[in-house]
Amino acid sequence: MGKLKQCWSSMLVLAMVVIGTGAVPITYLQSAVAKGAVCLDGSAPAYHFDKGFGTGVNNWIVHMEGGGWCTDVASCIKRKGTMKGSSKFMNKDFGFSGILGGKQNTNPDFYNWNRIKVRYCDGSSFTGNVAAVNPANKLFFRGARVWRAVIDDLMAKGMKNAQNAILSGCSAGALAAILHCDTFRAILPRTARVKCVSDAGYFIHGKDISGGSYIQSYYSKVVALHGSAKSLPVSCTSKMKPELCFFPQYVVPSMRTPLFVINAAFDSWQIKNVLAPTGVDKRKEWANCKLDLKKCSAAQLKTVQGFRDQMMRALSPIHSTPSRGLFLDSCHAHCQGGSAASWSGAKGPQVANTKISKAVGNWFYGRSAFQKIDCPSPICNPTCPAISTDE
Numbered sequence: 001m002g003k004l005k006q007c008w009s010s011m012l013v014l015a016m017v018v019i020g021t022g023a024v025p026i027t028y029l030q031s032a033v034a035k036g037a038v039c040l041d042g043s044a045p046a047y048h049f050d051k052g053f054g055t056g057v058n059n060w061i062v063h064m065e066g067g068g069w070c071t072d073v074a075s076c077i078k079r080k081g082t083m084k085g086s087s088k089f090m091n092k093d094f095g096f097s098g099i100l101g102g103k104q105n106t107n108p109d110f111y112n113w114n115r116i117k118v119r120y121c122d123g124s125s126f127t128g129n130v131a132a133v134n135p136a137n138k139l140f141f142r143g144a145r146v147w148r149a150v151i152d153d154l155m156a157k158g159m160k161n162a163q164n165a166i167l168s169g170c171s172a173g174a175l176a177a178i179l180h181c182d183t184f185r186a187i188l189p190r191t192a193r194v195k196c197v198s199d200a201g202y203f204i205h206g207k208d209i210s211g212g213s214y215i216q217s218y219y220s221k222v223v224a225l226h227g228s229a230k231s232l233p234v235s236c237t238s239k240m241k242p243e244l245c246f247f248p249q250y251v252v253p254s255m256r257t258p259l260f261v262i263n264a265a266f267d268s269w270q271i272k273n274v275l276a277p278t279g280v281d282k283r284k285e286w287a288n289c290k291l292d293l294k295k296c297s298a299a300q301l302k303t304v305q306g307f308r309d310q311m312m313r314a315l316s317p318i319h320s321t322p323s324r325g326l327f328l329d330s331c332h333a334h335c336q337g338g339s340a341a342s343w344s345g346a347k348g349p350q351v352a353n354t355k356i357s358k359a360v361g362n363w364f365y366g367r368s369a370f371q372k373i374d375c376p377s378p379i380c381n382p383t384c385p386a387i388s389t390d391e
Contacts, residue, residue: 023093024048024117029153036131037149038140039121040076040085045146048094048117050102056112059164062154063100063117066171066200066335070123071221076139079123090119098343099168099197099360106340109361114158118150118173125176125246128226144231147180151187162188166364167196170335171269174201178248178259179232185257195258195364198248199337202263204314205247206274209286209303214277219246252317260325260363261318262337262356265308266293266378269334275307293332293378304378319371325363327356330374331384342385350383
């Protein structure tokens, strides 16, 4: 029994050491509940905050978690029983790495900043704002309120004195970074250098394999259910249907704040859900191809290449402004800035012999501009890793 107790004690110590290494504890924003800024299930929003030090004490990076969307009551009810819809199910500690990493050798430009990961629990890219709650389903569509409550709390904790700041995110969180970018800039001190970074959030208004746009109808449902229209940039909604303002290609042209886009030309999520969504692929002819491009037929590869062409056209607003940045690799990946390996690792993706971390850091500090596009095929870049699903 003594040996067993000693074994458990050793395992506990080891677990504490592992969790403590780079792990950042959760902060529940209980004060937001009274403001109606809550997750889908009505629980308090949450974030993880690793305080800055040294020269980074007045620098801030607010990174929004990704995790898709919910489009109807049924999918939102299912979601509220998970950490993507309720803070009750969120892990208490989160290891920071990649763009949020706290080590100088893997994140040289931002390692000592105040680094925040905002948990995603609303299913609308932080755009929902419906006051009423249906007693039948008890769903709260309050993503926009959550975003503002978190930002206000961080301002009170020192971000009001920011000298440098970045609003970033992965996937659905990266889309939120684009949608809230100018508002973030307006909230922070006028004297601060403020920019935004989107990692795999440049979802395109693309055609699917049937010739239609499944993704537009999908976003239309998100916007209608969550009441997102009033939270989207007015510069876009004043010109077109609100669901179209979920597509960065229509929001970016009128953005005033500098934006850096990290994206894969053959984005694995978009290949699966924009180009060949299951709802359109009735015969499941794309079931294998969209998960592994090596399993595509010659005809399918041509269609995939056509998707890259759509991506290139959608990115034209980025090229048109020198203050914007672009790292477009030809990997079949999604969210590449969340791990140290892909952010700055020796085997991470490179474009123009440059790693993501260096491209973003140089761009942010104005050391050099970066708008680089990779070689054109999905097998042309040997630095591309296996499919990435950081979030």
